[in-house]
Amino acid sequence: MERYDIAVIGTGPAGLEAAITAKVRNKSVLLLGNKGSSDKVSKAHTIQNYLGLPNVSGEDMAKAFLDHAKGMGIEITEDKVNAVYSMGQYFAIQCHGGDYEASSVIVAAGMSAMKPFAGEMENLGRGVSYCATCDAALYKGRTAIIVAYDAEDEEEAEFLAERAEKVYYLPQYDYAGNLGGNIEVSVDVKPSSIAYNDGVATLETDKGTFKADGIFILRQQIAPSQLVPGLQMDGNHIGVDRSMATNIKGLFACGDITGAPYQYIKAAGEGNVAALSAVSYLAELKKAQN
Numbered sequence: 001m002e003r004y005d006i007a008v009i010g011t012g013p014a015g016l017e018a019a020i021t022a023k024v025r026n027k028s029v030l031l032l033g034n035k036g037s038s039d040k041v042s043k044a045h046t047i048q049n050y051l052g053l054p055n056v057s058g059e060d061m062a063k064a065f066l067d068h069a070k071g072m073g074i075e076i077t078e079d080k081v082n083a084v085y086s087m088g089q090y091f092a093i094q095c096h097g098g099d100y101e102a103s104s105v106i107v108a109a110g111m112s113a114m115k116p117f118a119g120e121m122e123n124l125g126r127g128v129s130y131c132a133t134c135d136a137a138l139y140k141g142r143t144a145i146i147v148a149y150d151a152e153d154e155e156e157a158e159f160l161a162e163r164a165e166k167v168y169y170l171p172q173y174d175y176a177g178n179l180g181g182n183i184e185v186s187v188d189v190k191p192s193s194i195a196y197n198d199g200v201a202t203l204e205t206d207k208g209t210f211k212a213d214g215i216f217i218l219r220q221q222i223a224p225s226q227l228v229p230g231l232q233m234d235g236n237h238i239g240v241d242r243s244m245a246t247n248i249k250g251l252f253a254c255g256d257i258t259g260a261p262y263q264y265i266k267a268a269g270e271g272n273v274a275a276l277s278a279v280s281y282l283a284e285l286k287k288a289q290n
Contacts, residue, residue: 004030006278007093007102009081012041013264014255015108016065016074017271018278023072025279030100031069032093033109035076041065041264050265061264080220081109082131084228086248089285096131096156103285104278107228107238107246107253108271109221111262116223118193124226127196132156132216139164143212145203147191149173153218157183160216168210170203186210224257234259244274250285252278 006022008015011033019031041062046055053061069076079095084105093100120128129135132146133156145168146157154169154177161167167183175187186207194215195202203210224238225231232239232247237259244252254270256262 001099001101003090004028004100004102005282006030006104006106006275007032007091007100008106008108008275009033009084009093010108010110010255010257011035011076012108012110012255012267013065014110014257014267014271014274015106016069017268018106018108018254018275019074020069020072021272021275022278023074025275027279027282029074030093030102031074031076032079032081032095032100033076035066035078036062047264049263081227082134082222084251086228086230086251089289091250094131094134096133104250104252104281106244106271106274106278107224107251107257108255108267108274109224109227109257111236111256116226117191117217119196120194120217121226123194123196123201127201128194128215128217130217130219130222130226132160132218135214135216136160136163139213141165142214144168145201145210145212145215146170146218147172147203147215148218149220150218151175151177154179156216156218166212168212170205170210224253242273243277244270245277250278250281252281 005027007030008019009032019029022029041058079097081095083094085092090101090103091105140163143166144164147170149172157169161183169183169185170189179185190206193204201212201215225233238253238257240253240258244254252274254274255267
């Protein structure tokens with residue numbers, strides 16, 4: 001498996017700037033995120049405080065960011081990250097589309113407004129998972145619940161249903177699909193809490209109780225505390241120092257995910273600092289190995 005020098009998670013101003021800076025420093029970069037940049041940027045009206053780009057629209061700014069990265073030869077790998085594990089000298093990155101390795105990681109995934117359900121974090125890894133395709137093999141002849149937030153998740157439900165005996169699918173979006181067979185779709189159902197006892201996962205909702213062998217929550221973004229085991233948080237944000245370093249050696253964070261102010265120029269600046277810090281870390285790592 002190819003091991004990248006730096007993996008950057010997120011394609012907003014912080015992530016793109018981190019990737020560009022790392023590329024300038026001649027590092028191999030894995031950039032994970034959406035190819036369309038972040039909605040927070042592209043859907044903004046007029047931005048007046050970004051140096052060198054006065055009165056620019058969000059759409060134009062997003063295009064400028066992406067064009068800059070593309071011009072540098074940086075490609076975006078469109079995949080959803082499920083977990084990042086520190087392996088000592090490198091990081092293992094588990095995604096929906098496959099697994100990756102990098103010597104250093106920069107988390108620039110922005111902030112998620114979604115809060116975990118009651119009991120979700122307590123049962124993560126024991127009845128609760130975030131990737132149906134990753135764990136589908138474990139559900140042969142078993143039952144599962146999927147709480148989905150995007151129509152793209154319907155493919156995961158179909159993949160899981162090929163192995164599971166029954167799948168309960170609870171779309172949290174305007175469902176217009178045609179899932180059938182052993183997939184039971186329940187619309188307009190709002191989950192509230194999760195429990196796991198004696199091998200049975202229980203999902204409480206406003207329309208009653210669902211029980212299965214496991215529950216998959218397919219959010220588009222995972223809370224950082226769940227994304228990286230052992231990561232030190234500062235409230236709802238990732239705790240970092242002025243070099244954008246976290247408590248995990250070789251792991252850095254930048255942008256909205258590190259806290260206020262939630263400004264594009266602040267995010268880009270932190271992305272630059274995080275990348276330079278990652279480059280310095282790689283130099284130290286190489287020196288220690290020689």
